[in-house]
Amino acid sequence: MALPNEKRAVKNETATSLVDLRIAALTRAGGTCEWAGCDVTDGVEVHYILPVADGGSDAPHNLRVLCAEHDRQVRELRGRRARFRSAR
Numbered sequence: 001m002a003l004p005n006e007k008r009a010v011k012n013e014t015a016t017s018l019v020d021l022r023i024a025a026l027t028r029a030g031g032t033c034e035w036a037g038c039d040v041t042d043g044v045e046v047h048y049i050l051p052v053a054d055g056g057s058d059a060p061h062n063l064r065v066l067c068a069e070h071d072r073q074v075r076e077l078r079g080r081r082a083r084f085r086s087a088r
C-alpha cells in the first residue's frame with residue numbers, strides 16, 4: 001500500500017528535523033558525554049532518555065549525548081524499570 005505524496009513529504013521533514021535535533025544535542029553537549037562527571041568525547045551518541053516507543057518526545061530535553069559505557073548503564077536502568085512495570 002503506497003502512501004500519498006503528502007504523507008511521504010511529512011515523513012521526510014520529520015527525518016530531517018531529527019538529524020537537526022541530534023546535531024543540536026551534540027552541539028549543546030560540546031561533543032562530550034552528558035553523564036555527570038564524564039568527559040568522554042570518543043564514540044559519543046545521541047540517545048533518547050525516554051524512547052519514542054514508550055511515549056518519549058523529540059524535544060531537546062528528552063535527548064542526551066552519552067558515551068558507550070553510559071549508554072550501557074542507561075539501558076540497564078531502563079531494562080530494570082521495564083521489568084518493574086510489566087510485573088505490576
Ligand SMILES: [Zn+2]
Pocket residue numbers: 033034035038039040066067068069070
Ligand atoms: Zn560517559
